[in-house]
Amino acid sequence: MAANAAFKRLTKEYKAIVVSPPPLLTARPLENNILEWHFLLHGPPDTLYHGGVYWGKLVFPPQYPYKPPSIRMLTPNGRFKPGDRICLSMSDFHPDTWNPAWSVATILSGLLSFMATDEVAAGTVAGTPSQRKALAATSHAWNREQKVYKEVFPEFCSDEKPVFGGSYDAPPKDVVVAPSAPAPVPTRTPAPASSSPAVPVESIAAATQPPAPTSVPDATTAPVTPAATTPAPAPAPSAPAGLRARTVMTAHAAADAVHCHPPARGAAAAAAAANAGSVTTPSVSAVTTAAAPSPLVRYKWLVVAFLVWCYLFVSRIAVRFFPQATAASSAAA
Known part of the structure; x- marks a missing residue:
């Protein structure tokens, strides 16, 4: 009895095969057992099996997709022994290499690829090329004589060779594939005289590149008139350290005089108090011309x-x- 996970997974894979058939193959489960699938493979072109129709069987464990199925080929083909389990990395011979992401289509595509090689493994036979070609020619007739085949694939029991699966990417031998032309190299073509004037390349370069540094104009080039801008005020020269200290001491003395003797404050004291409250450092000329008098004179x-x-x-x-x-x-x- 199939587990719930295996039932859901196999149902989903069967719908995918019906909607989008993989190349050269088809597969379906038995009506009374979803764990047993039967498949048909077209012999790949450019191989000894071209023209053959090969019938086989997959048996899934209830733990699928966490455990791999067994793979058997039933139609005589000269590559696999009919009815024996085939040793593949995707079969129950190697559960340690199994990937749960593989599906029925993945398994059968891998079987087709392995069939076209001559690698020896469990379940393979060493048929001659002539035997494999002869078995490919009689494969469809042999399948139609089998009772189980008729029950599983009744639509493929006519004399005509069955058609199934999607298109195959590999071309046959008589088809010559022309090499693809190299991509054209873009070139700059001058615009005709009657067309609209093209944008100069220099304008495009100027729009996409940073401006170049301004050079000194020569005598033949008209000078460029600069745009009117407001000049920034020049910073006042800072006073020497000794003069700044003297200015601060004078300002402090003026502030003390104003605070202690308000009636005696004159123009010089008011100027010193104003200078003391100002944040800007006075210039050398201002300090020299407006120096406060000594306390004795004041x-x-x-x-x-x-x-x-x-x-x-x-x-x-x-x-x-x-x-x-x-x-x-x-x-x-």
């Missing part, structure tokens, strides 16, 4: 006023607390 009037106030304060204290000494000093003066 606060000299405050110092003078403070000294005058101190003098007057001390004088008033002296007159109040030391009148005699003050009068004596005045008289002496």
Whole structure:
């Protein structure tokens, strides 16, 4: 009894053979046993078996497609012993080399290829070429006399040789296959004068290649007017390290002066504070022309006023607390 996997696989393969018959062969299972298949092979052209029709049998195990079938040739042919199992890599002689992806069509195509060789294996016989040709000529008549053949292939029991299978790719001996012409080499053909102007090759090359570097025009070539573009501003020269440090210290001093003495801030202090808050590093000329004055010059009037106030304060204290000494000093003066 066939397993479910074997039944599905063999049913699918039979439908494939009916829809798309393989070259030179046909096969079908028995109506009461899907594990036993019978096949017919046409003798391949250019061989000793050309013109023969060979009947054989495949017996699949219930574990198919994981185990290979046995292969037997039933029609006398001079290559295989009728009714004996044939040793092939796709038969049950070599289950270790079996591939579950192989199908009935694959097995029978391999059998045809092996039949056309003279390799010796189990199930083969050493028939002479004349014997093989004679058996090929009488193969169809022998098949029609077999009871099982009539039951399995009733449509192929007439006197006419059966026709089955797809087309065979190999040509017969009397057909000469012309070598294919080499592919034409593409050439550049100039366009006729009456046709539309062709696009210059230089334009196509310019569109597909990067632009070449601009060369200096000679005296005979008109200069190319460049497109109007906005020039980028030139970066300001950076000040030396010592000058930058001095500028930062001056800016910090100006900021401290503005923070501690708001009333005394002048134009120079405001400029220093503005420079201190600016992110851009001042240039050398700006630092040289707008350098901040020293603290003594900036606060000299405050110092003078403070000294005058101190003098007057001390004088008033002296007159109040030391009148005699003050009068004596005045008289002496």
